[in-house]
């Protein structure tokens with residue numbers, strides 16, 4: 001399977017890519033296939049699959065009592081990756097987080113990826129646990145994505161955790177990492193955040209995918225700052241068309257980002273979600289056109305709840 005970085009380096013024009021969130025526990029894979037079928041004509045260069053660590057949940061039993069369980073609400077990242085690779089013959093990039101893994105479990109996951117022919121990974125710290133405001137590392141796990149990238153790169157050099165392994169097989173992972181044009185919520189400043197981003201690249205990351213943003217100037221300024229800081233790898237813009245009226249409140253709260261006043265006003269004036277999706281799609285087309293005109297390497301779309309809008313945007317611009 002090809003590597004994302006080779007696709008980017010060999011591109012003749014701006015590429016199209018998408019991120020898929022695994023279905024909630026209990027749902028089947030058909031919904032995911034439908035979402036991909038809807039977008040596959042636009043020849044995605046790669047498809048990312050998010051990872052969701054276990055959460056503590058309290059489930060009600062028949063007798064009304066609550067039972068504490070630790071489960072992932074959205075399991076299946078690795079199996080989805082392999083299934084989509086097989087069904088569509090496309091590059092699939094599973095997300096791998098620090099959270100939810102000890103270093104040994106990380107190594108096991110990397111071995112699984114390797115055996116499945118998965119050559120691409122997006123390496124992340126992972127979301128804070130349910131009810132927590134900041135990320136708390138697992139005992140024996142990594143604290144941040146720099147450390148995770150370092151472990152992957154050690155395996156790429158044939159170095160496993162057990163140092164006395166003989167003839168250990170080197171992996172060949174291509175690694176992407178996350179960047180935040182409006183700063184990561186826990187960072188003291190955008191400049192310090194960019195220094196840590198640079199550390200991920202120095203550790204071996206091949207490219208960066210950004211958090212979603214709605215004003216392209218925010219992305220261009222971020223790219224300029226990264227270049228000034230000495231980051232030279234491709235910086236892929238992450239895009240999400242607004243599809244629901246309440247997203248002007250929900251997205252800034254969840255993802256610590258801003259919505260431009262003009263878009264905010266237009267969405268708030270919408271009476272229905274269908275109206276909001278039309279506004280969000282038009283905004284997305286304009287953002288995408290401008291990014292393409294300015295040479296963005298890839299347009300990476302977050303698909304959750306926005307498949308129809310992304311199809312309309314892709315019809316207009318690809």
Ligand SMILES: Cc1cc2nc3c(=O)[nH]c(=O)nc-3n(C[C@H](O)[C@H](O)[C@H](O)COP(=O)(O)OP(=O)(O)OC[C@H]3O[C@@H](n4cnc5c(N)ncnc54)[C@H](O)[C@@H]3O)c2cc1C
Nearest residue numbers: 050051095124125126127144145178184186187193196211
């Ligand atoms: C494109 C994308 C995809 C995502 N996919 C998922 C997913 O599938 N699953 C999921 O759970 N979450 C996902 N997230 C969310 C992400 O896990 C969170 O935003 C997380 O809080 C930060 O992850 P990171 O890898 O950017 O962190 P890091 O790069 O580790 O940075 C986290 C914070 O620590 C600081 N920092 C970094 N290194 C150091 C250091 N050495 N010392 C001190 N401070 C440091 C940074 O400035 C930043 O504030 C995704 C985010 C993006 C943008």
